[in-house]
Amino acid sequence: ELWAIFGPGVAGAVFGTGWWFWVDAVVCSSVNVSFVHYLPGIFASLAAVMFNCVKKDDIDYSPYDDGEWRLKLWLFVAYVVSFVSLAASVGLLIQDSLVKSGPSVWTGTAGVLQCVFVLIR
Numbered sequence: 001e002l003w004a005i006f007g008p009g010v011a012g013a014v015f016g017t018g019w020w021f022w023v024d025a026v027v028c029s030s031v032n033v034s035f036v037h038y039l040p041g042i043f044a045s046l047a048a049v050m051f052n053c054v055k056k057d058d059i060d061y062s063p064y065d066d067g068e069w070r071l072k073l074w075l076f077v078a079y080v081v082s083f084v085s086l087a088a089s090v091g092l093l094i095q096d097s098l099v100k101s102g103p104s105v106w107t108g109t110a111g112v113l114q115c116v117f118v119l120i121r
Helices: 002-028 039-052 068-098 105-119
Strands: none
Touching: 002 039, 002 105, 039 068, 039 105, 068 105
16 A cells, blocks of 8 residues: 555654744744743644554454453543644634734744644544
8 A cells, every 4th residue: 555655754744844833933933932832732742642652453342352441541531632732722823813922923823733733644
């Protein structure tokens, strides 16, 4: 399959593009970007690592297996972390657009783009 050959490279390029958006926004910002603005991207990357720790072969349903609830709980926590990071980046975008003394709107937009590109798989 072609996706099995080129998939990891494409996924790495998309992940790197997300972080490139964020680094570009921080470097081009005229004011100091607080650490709070870094957190959504860090947690989105953590969620991506959590998703990638699960093998697809382990996801199949077996009603007699006791260990499957751990996998489901792990994936649930990963989804919660990813959605919270995306919601936090949107909240910071709204904050950046309303507060004139803070970072520019591009910083908030780059944070949202970072989370979206990091979480695409």
